[in-house]
Amino acid sequence: MKLEPYPPPAMDRSIIHLNVADFAVAVERCIEPRLRERPVIVAPAGAARAVVYDMSEEAFRAGVQKGMAVGRARRLCRDATVLSPHPDRYQRAMAALLRHALPFSPRIEPGDADGHLFVDVTGTGRLLGPPVDVAWRLHRQVRRDLGLNPIWALAPNKLVAKVASRLVKPSGEYIVGAGEEAPFLAPLPVALLPGLERDDLARLFELNLRRVAQVAALSPRQLEVPFGRRAGFVHETVHGIDTTQVLAVGEKPPAVVLDHVFDTDAHADPVLEAVLYRLVEQAGVELRRRRRAARRLVLVLDHSDGLRRVRQMRADPATANDLALFALARRVLALAWTRRVRVRRLRLICGGLVFPPAQLSLFASERGEDRRRENLVAAIDRIRQRFGDAAVQVGRTFQVAMPCGS
């Protein structure tokens, strides 16, 4: 595999990352100040097997973790106040955070009601002052007006800014200058790098590579052995290279769009599902390459008679896993294909792209299923990286002649 040289950026970028740690707890504490300094657990009320949605630093120190059964969390932290999640409050707080950042940049990319916000202040120095001062002022204003105390980090790209803010949790700041990306990352554990998935980490650990510096010492060609086509991505990541842009305010995040036009208009479930699965597989590969997960799936069906049906569903949690995406896509297909008319074209849109969520499934059984799905997809990816796309196929895709016309 030949790796392209990294294009040098036109100018040094200055990316601010704001991160309100334990966002749900932080918002609840703004509303009820008596919760400050006390351990707090946010978890659904009434559900027999509910798990922890978020927790305060005090509860975390007592051993409580996200995804833990509430009963166990209560035993570990007996004096914790347990609150039900209020997603509407978190959405409003996120909107307020965004409003505070608006005067500083046209490029602001908020997370999904999770207290994360990227602000690109590149080239604003003459107007607004040094980026580090902008970051500090923004933090100060958010703290004063909203009562939230976000971590802030300033770095030349999103990847490094995100890692930097992870280092100072639950509060603080971190500045990484241009040219400091690689030395900054070098001593850190590889598990801190966004975009390296569980399977990537397992392969690194098998090779006893646990620090970024150890992986960064390997050439792209050496990284091809464990990572195949992902070697370039891994190499960039451990060197702190990330050229992804901060989206403009209001700009819809890029979606993964895939089409299939049937040679003969389709009218049978197995054929449509076979094509749909192939589209989902391709979308999954692209999502994982971009280090994103889809929050929304949209299906567009064009019928033989010219009528178009569009249906969508939300993926909760956001996912880039083929099997989870396909389960959802089948449900959307059931909503969209209600007419007894042949289908000419099928379009799959994976939208609402976000960083893969750290949030675990609420139920233990779902977590086990998630893991099995991840392992299966990772195994298929590995086989295809080594032997090509046609080396392994899911049975249902034999229903239709491929490749897709996408």
Added chain:
Amino acid sequence: MAALSSRKVQAGAGTCRIRIGTSGYSYAEWTAAGFYPPGTGSQRMLPLYTQRFGVTELNYTWYQMPKADAVARMAAKVPVDFAFAAKLTRTLTHEVDPNAWRAQVAQYRDGIAPLRQSGQLLAVLAQWPPFFERTPANRRYLAELLDALEGLPVAVEFRHASWAVDRVFAELERRRVTLAAVDLPPLPGLFPALDVVTNPALFYVRFHGRNARGWGSGHMQQQFDYDYSAAELAQWADQRIVPMARRVAAGAVFFNNHVRAQAPRNAETLVGLLAARGLKQFARNLSKRF
């Protein structure tokens, strides 16, 4: 104009080794303003800066606690005779947590240790905000902080006029802590421009500009937007810098009016004015241009 004359200073001042520089060096707008060559990225700014000046003030240490490994990498990029003044972190001067500050002093010491070890730490600047008045509580905190910073070459800069009293100067002199001389807009309540020497080892001057309208804006681009005239700088040289240089072994002068690269331009003007008065700037080859 007398202030612009190139008269020689009295014997004694010429032995003072003065370093002149700017508060920070990494400003993208300095490229647009012509101080750095077109296309200069921030990685190249410090090496280029060292070709023009022998000292800089580290501003970022006000925003973030210095980290030893990053400081060591920065020090490795400059000539051995280049010096740094590091601002004390804001959590020790502007946003003090009474329960945490002692631990932060220890952290700060660790962070700047590479500069001490390499002999490149000219001063640690404790700059106080305008709301830091001379009250019993603040006096106590300042004394405790200076105790905690014992052994470091500390300079203190007050913004509030209440600190401009002889008892303060005497205490700083007893501790051998430098009182920073400041040039500020002519606004009531601000610390006056003085030539008081409290430390025979170092005097320290900061030029912030005289933009009275922008001063209270809370916006650096307005607050520090000022271009000193040669006459204003010559007056400072004659009335304060030269007299201080007669009494002190070394001096540091910084320009904080960074907007549109006015700071480095004014710094170079002052270098010429002091040279004409027999004061040599320490180390740098000032004739070098990029």
